[in-house]
Amino acid sequence: MIEVRDLSKGFDGVPVLHDVDLVIPDGEVTCIIGRSGSGKSVLMRHLVGLLQPDTGRVIVDGAPLDELTYSELRTVRRKFGVLFQGGALFDSMTARENVEFPLRTFTDLSKAEVRARADECLELVELPEAGAKKPAELSGGQQKRVALARAIAIEPQYILYDEPTSGLDPETSNTIDELIHRLGTTMGTTSVVVTHDMHSVLSVADRIAFVHDGTIPWTGSVDDLHTATDETLLAFVRANEYKIGVPSSTA
Amino acid sequence: MEIARPPDPPSAAARLREGVAPLWTIPAGLLQSFGSYCMLMARAFNLPRDLSPSLYGRNLAEQMVRIGIESMPIVAMATAFSGGVVVVQAIYQLENPLLPLTIVGTFTEQSIILELATLVTAFVLCGRVGAGIAAELGTMRVKEQIDALEAMGLNSVSYLVVPRVTAGVLMFPVLYVVAASVGMATAAFVAELSGALTVQTFWEGARLFFRPYGVFFGFVKSLVFGFVITSIACWTGYNAKGGAEGVGTATTRAAVLGCVFVLLADYVCAAVLL
Numbered sequence: 001m002i003e004v005r006d007l008s009k010g011f012d013g014v015p016v017l018h019d020v021d022l023v024i025p026d027g028e029v030t031c032i033i034g035r036s037g038s039g040k041s042v043l044m045r046h047l048v049g050l051l052q053p054d055t056g057r058v059i060v061d062g063a064p065l066d067e068l069t070y071s072e073l074r075t076v077r078r079k080f081g082v083l084f085q086g087g088a089l090f091d092s093m094t095a096r097e098n099v100e101f102p103l104r105t106f107t108d109l110s111k112a113e114v115r116a117r118a119d120e121c122l123e124l125v126e127l128p129e130a131g132a133k134k135p136a137e138l139s140g141g142q143q144k145r146v147a148l149a150r151a152i153a154i155e156p157q158y159i160l161y162d163e164p165t166s167g168l169d170p171e172t173s174n175t176i177d178e179l180i181h182r183l184g185t186t187m188g189t190t191s192v193v194v195t196h197d198m199h200s201v202l203s204v205a206d207r208i209a210f211v212h213d214g215t216i217p218w219t220g221s222v223d224d225l226h227t228a229t230d231e232t233l234l235a236f237v238r239a240n241e242y243k244i245g246v247p248s249s250t251a
Numbered sequence: 252m253e254i255a256r257p258p259d260p261p262s263a264a265a266r267l268r269e270g271v272a273p274l275w276t277i278p279a280g281l282l283q284s285f286g287s288y289c290m291l292m293a294r295a296f297n298l299p300r301d302l303s304p305s306l307y308g309r310n311l312a313e314q315m316v317r318i319g320i321e322s323m324p325i326v327a328m329a330t331a332f333s334g335g336v337v338v339v340q341a342i343y344q345l346e347n348p349l350l351p352l353t354i355v356g357t358f359t360e361q362s363i364i365l366e367l368a369t370l371v372t373a374f375v376l377c378g379r380v381g382a383g384i385a386a387e388l389g390t391m392r393v394k395e396q397i398d399a400l401e402a403m404g405l406n407s408v409s410y411l412v413v414p415r416v417t418a419g420v421l422m423f424p425v426l427y428v429v430a431a432s433v434g435m436a437t438a439a440f441v442a443e444l445s446g447a448l449t450v451q452t453f454w455e456g457a458r459l460f461f462r463p464y465g466v467f468f469g470f471v472k473s474l475v476f477g478f479v480i481t482s483i484a485c486w487t488g489y490n491a492k493g494g495a496e497g498v499g500t501a502t503t504r505a506a507v508l509g510c511v512f513v514l515l516a517d518y519v520c521a522a523v524l525l
Binding site for chain 2: 045048050070074075076077078080082084085086088089090091101102104105106160
């Protein structure tokens, strides 16, 4: 379980998050939604210790990240797989080498086993033919899918997705959503999805946290959206052309 | 209608403070940069317990090829021309009926072994290797690849900085040998070509005052320069901010700071070792 307690963060004197409290239960898909620039990605980076809060703390499986040594923090980080917004694939490696990288670095698998697992992950993201290509030879969407394959390669306990479906076509977005959902249901992976794509949220979310102006004014399940009264949340949902799960054009 | 009163102009004291404030920030900024550099190096060489020799070994081998082997042609070319220029200038300045022609070889050998082979190589590496490392790490920084390494639980500083700095320190002496050899050979060839003295006379002069300590001095400088160039480049690249502009700034800083600190290190080495 990941707990965020009273977390505040600012950059160059400009507050981005203030007094954020959030609990991410094990085995569930938690979607962090909100407008661009609301602080979603900053919050996600705190979960894996890539940013240190000005005040407050993040606790992963009972371990407060601010009290850990760098070595201990790296041990905690190995429980995570992170899909960055831009993919963050290593340019010097092929797609397969990117997926193999965490396996070669953190597991004792043989070369054949590493290759087999990498191929399996590329198959999962429907890019079995992309293994030999460098990131520069892949489209933005393909890069993101390879990055997802890399994130899930070592079967982490937690997977953080930063805008997993942005820039993808609807069909591929559905594939990614299905994969996120499947990882949660079959492997018990805890997922945190940062997104403003409500279609994706309604497909995968068990819980939703709405970030607005650096705070979380609303949390709840997809069903709770029906009874939500928070005006900023409803405005955000309506702006996505959804009214509690139903496109406004058909409502 | 009431007309809004314009704000009072800043007082002389305030204007002075504004003008002086940036001056105070210069030493503070330098101190901050030096601290940041030292912390990066400390973090890089405080190797994690789970250091994987295969992972770092492969990375080190790649960097040794890129920094050392691939730099050899440009280093050889630069020192060849430098050797030629030195011998032409030596003939121009020392051709005198009262001086033996062997002095041209002596002068050239001392210049190349003690100074030119290391300094020309260092300047070439500042541009080729320093700027390259800064651009590569800077791009990794702005494209979140360094964050990806950290998020995986890897010590990104050790993984990225240690192989590059180690490769620089190990390969610079090799490049020094290449630079000195090519420089001397070209100098001998140009001496013969000039018609002022023969190759035999040139080598005779070069051997006359040759001291192995000069070569030792060159090797020590090579190790220092290798560390200075690669560590500064890693520091500027690793701390790049923003997008393409940030990478450009990091690259420029790596080349400029590398050259400046090579000259500084050159002076310190000469003052301490000669």
